[in-house]
Amino acid sequence: MDSTILTAVIMLGVLAVVLAAVLYIVAQKFKVVEDERIDGTESILPGANCGGCGYTGCRAFAETLVKTDDISGMFCPVGGNAIMTKIAEYLNKTIESKDSETAVVRCAGSCENRQRINEFDGATSCAVMAATYSGDTDCPYGCLGKGDCVSVCNFGAIYINSTTMLPEVDEDKCTACGSCVKACPKLIIELRKKGPKSRRIYVSCINKDKGAVARKACKVACIGCAACRKACTFESIIIENFLAYIDPNKCRLCRKCVEVCPTGSITELNFPPRKPKIEVQEQKQDNVNSETITN
Amino acid sequence: MIKTFKKGGVHPHENKISRNAALEQLIPEGIIRIFLSQHIGAPAECIVAKGDKIKTGQLIAKANGFVSANVHSSVSGTVLGIENIADYQGIKKPAICIQVEGDEWEESIDRSDEINRDLSKTSEDILAKITEAGLVGLGGATFPTHVKLTVPKGKTAKAIIINGAECEPYLTSDHRVMLEHGEELLIGVQLLKKAVNVDKAYIGIETNKQDAIDNLKKIAEKYSGIEIVSLKPKYPQGGEKQLIKSITGLEVPDRALPIETGCIVSNICTTFAVYEAVQKNKPLFENSVTITGKNLKAQKNFIVRVGTPLSQLINATGGMPENTGKIISGGPMMGRAISNLEAPTLKGSGAVLFIASDEARRGTKSNCIRCSKCVSACPMGLQPFLLYKLAELNMLEELKDNSVHACIECGCCLYTCPANLPLVDYIRLGKTRAMKHIVKPK
Numbered sequence: 001m002d003s004t005i006l007t008a009v010i011m012l013g014v015l016a017v018v019l020a021a022v023l024y025i026v027a028q029k030f031k032v033v034e035d036e037r038i039d040g041t042e043s044i045l046p047g048a049n050c051g052g053c054g055y056t057g058c059r060a061f062a063e064t065l066v067k068t069d070d071i072s073g074m075f076c077p078v079g080g081n082a083i084m085t086k087i088a089e090y091l092n093k094t095i096e097s098k099d100s101e102t103a104v105v106r107c108a109g110s111c112e113n114r115q116r117i118n119e120f121d122g123a124t125s126c127a128v129m130a131a132t133y134s135g136d137t138d139c140p141y142g143c144l145g146k147g148d149c150v151s152v153c154n155f156g157a158i159y160i161n162s163t164t165m166l167p168e169v170d171e172d173k174c175t176a177c178g179s180c181v182k183a184c185p186k187l188i189i190e191l192r193k194k195g196p197k198s199r200r201i202y203v204s205c206i207n208k209d210k211g212a213v214a215r216k217a218c219k220v221a222c223i224g225c226a227a228c229r230k231a232c233t234f235e236s237i238i239i240e241n242f243l244a245y246i247d248p249n250k251c252r253l254c255r256k257c258v259e260v261c262p263t264g265s266i267t268e269l270n271f272p273p274r275k276p277k278i279e280v281q282e283q284k285q286d287n288v289n290s291e292t293i294t295n
Numbered sequence: 296m297i298k299t300f301k302k303g304g305v306h307p308h309e310n311k312i313s314r315n316a317a318l319e320q321l322i323p324e325g326i327i328r329i330f331l332s333q334h335i336g337a338p339a340e341c342i343v344a345k346g347d348k349i350k351t352g353q354l355i356a357k358a359n360g361f362v363s364a365n366v367h368s369s370v371s372g373t374v375l376g377i378e379n380i381a382d383y384q385g386i387k388k389p390a391i392c393i394q395v396e397g398d399e400w401e402e403s404i405d406r407s408d409e410i411n412r413d414l415s416k417t418s419e420d421i422l423a424k425i426t427e428a429g430l431v432g433l434g435g436a437t438f439p440t441h442v443k444l445t446v447p448k449g450k451t452a453k454a455i456i457i458n459g460a461e462c463e464p465y466l467t468s469d470h471r472v473m474l475e476h477g478e479e480l481l482i483g484v485q486l487l488k489k490a491v492n493v494d495k496a497y498i499g500i501e502t503n504k505q506d507a508i509d510n511l512k513k514i515a516e517k518y519s520g521i522e523i524v525s526l527k528p529k530y531p532q533g534g535e536k537q538l539i540k541s542i543t544g545l546e547v548p549d550r551a552l553p554i555e556t557g558c559i560v561s562n563i564c565t566t567f568a569v570y571e572a573v574q575k576n577k578p579l580f581e582n583s584v585t586i587t588g589k590n591l592k593a594q595k596n597f598i599v600r601v602g603t604p605l606s607q608l609i610n611a612t613g614g615m616p617e618n619t620g621k622i623i624s625g626g627p628m629m630g631r632a633i634s635n636l637e638a639p640t641l642k643g644s645g646a647v648l649f650i651a652s653d654e655a656r657r658g659t660k661s662n663c664i665r666c667s668k669c670v671s672a673c674p675m676g677l678q679p680f681l682l683y684k685l686a687e688l689n690m691l692e693e694l695k696d697n698s699v700h701a702c703i704e705c706g707c708c709l710y711t712c713p714a715n716l717p718l719v720d721y722i723r724l725g726k727t728r729a730m731k732h733i734v735k736p737k
Contacts, residue, residue, distance in 0.1 A: 140381075
């Protein structure tokens with residue numbers, strides 16, 4: 001009885017040693033040499049696996065970063081400049097710094113501004129709706145509001161506003177990965193420079209119809225009147241097909257175009273509220289008063 | 296013997312309430328707009344200029360390439376120019392706008408009621424006439440008829456099949472043509488037979504149109520080689536592949552054209568248009584349109600000129616019913632909802648259907664319970680529930696592996712789904728995306 005157990009233990013022990021040796025030899029012989037830096041780079045990357053860099057996930061991007069000598073064209077939109085600088089230091093390579101971007105929705109055709117003339121009863125999907133017909137308003141370019149952009153966003157950064165029925169971007173969460181840009185069948189969403197203090201000016205309309213047609217369909221449509229182009233001192237506004245576009249690289253955020261736009265289709269974001277001149281004076285007086293009191 | 300196809304299919308309530316309304320002419324007023332693209336293929340090229348005086352039946356746009364068709368004026372009047380006009384779905388396309396002034400026809404068109412029974416024309420003559428008249432398939436797909444009748448090299452045509460199934464609920468325009476223009480129709484069949492050199496023709500008619508079957512059978516005794524086939528009512532019997540299967544028992548192979556089985560399928564209205572084009576010299580500028588709906592004041596079957604604004608059709612039936620929830624161009628199964636009531640009719644417009652608001656909405660969507668009703672209903676033997684999910688997830692490779700290209704978008708799956716899933720919506724989207732994927736690999 002005892003000897004049976006002993007034999008079994010010895011036999012299994014010997015077997016374990018032999019197999020371990022075989023495994024060791026095989027492991028040595030067929031060892032996959034992988035650059036350690038790939039793991040290192042991957043640990044620096046945010047791990048969002050959003051594909052915003054153009055590669056299938058963070059691991060694939062890390063591999064490419066390590067293997068390619070010139071990484072100046074590559075960029076992780078989620079990590080931004082901070083992460084890219086870290087990676088550049090880690091890999092001893094140079095990168096180009098990029099302005100951080102965010103998604104903007106170029107349509108302001110809320111229920112109030114743009115009358116709904118029919119109702120879509122099919123699948124709740126912008127792609128299906130766009131493939132079926134021109135949309136539930138007179139504007140064939142505008143937002144369909146079925147939320148394809150919302151469902152593709154991995155970061156919960158875009159949502160449909162329940163009063164306007166238009167998507168809105170939460171710029172703190174938006175990583176500019178670009179999945180909503182690809183998902184929108186009407187090409188309404190654009191990635192734009194975040195700008196200093198997140199201040200941005202853009203034309204929130206992509207209607208390419210003639211002014212009268214566009215205006216009839218939507219109260220805040222760009223009618224291509226070129227008033228903004230005349231007002232702009234930096235030549236940053238291009239008008240094509242009755243539609244204005246503000247070049248973010250030339251725009252200096254002076255807000256003159258916003259003031260002259262007759263339909264209000266130019267949107268300004270995150271600027272301090274404009275104070276009418278009279279109020280400013282009153283406030284100054286108030287300030288003076290308060291100062292005198294404290295003094 | 297009553298025939299039908301075996302695989303899949305459904306039989307919705309027929310609702311052929313306009314079946315007794317005789318065909319009526321409808322002459323448009325005011326401004327009409329004729330799209331340059333009335334067919335599948337390249338849009339026609341405009342050959343008239345602003346200010347030109349034109350007559351009814353005059354060529355106004357020339358076919359641009361082989362897969363294209365001529366477009367003729369449907370009225371006499373003055374050309375106002377080319378504009379981008381929104382179609383039924385609100386999508387803007389170039390159209391020729393014409394101010395209607397009277398109704399003066401081209402002299403070459405024979406307007407008499409007499410039936411021209413002369414069958415001496417050669418095959419080339421017939422094809423040339425059809426090409427010149429700008430004929431397209433009036434069953435809905437609007438594929439240029441001369442292309443269909445040109446048999447590819449290495450293939451032989453054995454029979455002509457005329458599609459008189461009219462399996463879509465509500466539609467009755469084909470039915471009326473079969474009843475009122477039976478003899479002309481059969482002459483059209485003889486012409487088609489001659490054009491492709493075959494001696495056998497079948498006309499498939501569903502038994503819910505027994506009067507049409509009897510009428511055509513009586514006339515067909517005078518003509519050789521035409522067989523009237525009774526079909527059991529079942530949707531989508533009017534589908535090309537289903538009709539061939541029903542009548543001949545032959546299956547069109549996957550990814551192949553019907554000519555593989557030696558059959559050329561043509562619609563009733565198209566065949567009637569062939570007669571008019573060849574024997575009466577009349578180009579295709581009007582076709583029969585059913586205007587129907589349970590709440591309409593009058594059910595109508597109109598002969599409508601191409602380019603007539605939809606609103607005029609509605610006015611001619613006594614105005615739009617108050618509780619209309621949806622207006623559909625075509626039948627309730629495959630037709631598409633209309634969002635623009637000022638849109639002009641096309642060559643291929645076969646019906647305008649008014650659905651009351653209590654019937655217009657889809658049911659509430661719930662989850663797929665894998666009951667496989669859609670699989671049993673699919674006439675192409677596909678798995679709609681799977682294709683739907685794959686299309687929703689945009690999995691194009693898997694869609695191709697599951698033969699999404701074979702889907703004929705008949706809507707049987709959606710009709711039968713107890714969970715009210717938008718199956719066809721997504722499959723159609725996935726099909727378009729997957730097909731693009733095939734042409735241009737990334």
